Amino acid sequence: MSDTEGRATDHATDDPVPGRGAGAEPVATSRQRGQTRVIMTRFLRHRPAVVSLVLLIAIAAFAFLGPYVWTWDHLVHREIPGNQPPSLDHPLGTTSAGHDILGQLMRGTQQTLKVALTVSLLATVVGSVWGAVAGYLRGWPDAIMMRVVDVMLVVPLLVVVSAIGGNFRGGTTWYAVALIIAAFSWTTISRVVRGVVLSLREQEFVEAARAAGASGARIVFRHLLPNAAGPIIVAATLLIAVAILLEASMSFLGFGIQSPDISLGLMVDNAKTAAFTRPWLFYPPGLIIVLICLTINFIGDGLRDALDPRQTMVRR
Template sequence: MMPSQTDLTAGTVAQSDGAGGTWQTLRRDVGAMLGLGYIALVTLVAVFAPVLTSISGWTPYEFDQTAIDPNLGGMPIGAWGGMGAEHWLGVEPGSGRDIFARIVYGARVSMSIALSATALTTVLGVSLGLVAGYFGGRVDLVVSRVMDFLMAFPALIFMIAVLSALPAGNRSTLLVVVISAFGWPYLARIVRGQTMSLAQREFVEAARAAGASGTRIVFREILPNLRSTIIVMATLAVPGYIGTEAGLSFLGVGVVPPAPSWGQMIAASVKWYAVDPAYFVVPGVCLFLLVLSFTVLGDRLRAVVDAQEGR
């Protein structure tokens, strides 16, 4: 007897039913909600950066020489790096650029690079993991060997070498490509393992018996059942990519000045933090809270999904 449509999509329905339960559980978790709230705040700040800087009256590239004291080597005038009604978070020592303006535009840079790298990593990792896990054979052998090579490769050293050798133009795109090139194997390995397990399940066997093609089975039967895993892994990948971008910018091979970046601001603050700690604290706290928020949210989400799936 031919299997019914209900039989073919049993795994997908179970995943759909679990989505509402996952959200309800996360809503009761204070840590997850605080993390999600801060992520939403930073996202809004990044999206509306031009509006916020027009309200503050300063762009991230303007120099305010009246806000620094040339007799003190360019130290900001006033307490805590010149914080006040004119400059809400103070000014950069030596240049007088508004820190608030550079923070909000730096949020746009950090979030856009991290989210773009996560999206590209997810597409590559999921696609190659699905193909390797389901079709096996030589395809699996080739994909697995490439994953092993990239995971064993000293990624940070290679990133620094490549970005140092390439022209500075369109550095954000280069960062996304380089970060994604070394990030996808971690997701692909997990997707491959779960695909191999799901390929032996009854609903997949039913789809084969119904004459479904391999491509249809992979993308219509197996992929929907990996949704929770993919979401969790992507959420946990974002803080790593934010930190990678900040670290590369700190080392001088990331975002090119004068474009603002939190990592770049932290690097520039090193020689000033003893006399102007605010210049180091403001971008440092913003970066720390964003990475922490994504990490906590991803960890809570993973715990909820594991509990629902009985792991």
């Protein structure tokens, strides 16, 4: 081999990627960007998830931006005639008390989404920390913490939150309802995170952190929880749908958000006797509940496929 060929071979070995230096930081940055691109590509190829995301954004825009452009709110107005079918002035009709159904639907969707997002955030934080600590410590702390979770899982969730909501001062406000639901909704996600952490704690990067003198809290919050982000995100997404159904059930039973405020569940409850005589009162809020839950489930399905490193098949 000539000297020129040897120098060319050495140069190709030292710099395997043309146009990029040998520094570790650019390589890590490029790897992170590549992983993000792969996740986005997988999610965008999951057509039901993409359609569901667009539809959910449209529903959220309807709920939070619609009141700024629509004439009527969710309250009673003397100018609104009662028991009117859908018309140009009131596209979804009116109630006997003088509510505009479209205005109520915007407000009800807004309050229901507030409850669902708050429940998902609070329950995810509590459940993730609880499950991560239990999985990392193992032994008797894990046994005690998981027995608490098992006891809470045995008790019917709807019965508990409805009973507490009926006796909770200020329970008719959306944030009080969200706190009640979140207090009993973190158990499922804690079991998911615990299972992931039990496998992660035996990995080499955790052993290296221990050898470097990292505390247990640092290992949990800086190493274990970030590496369990995929299952946590998926579980948090699906928890939104659970919270929506619980809030709707509570309001339907009379223990959730109450008048003069409104939620989708309360709208269904108020119109349950008019499902066949005045369907414009009953079906719109029920349809919104179904759409939100379906879109959330499809989005969670797409996130699961996108974040799963073992996923090789692409849904079409």
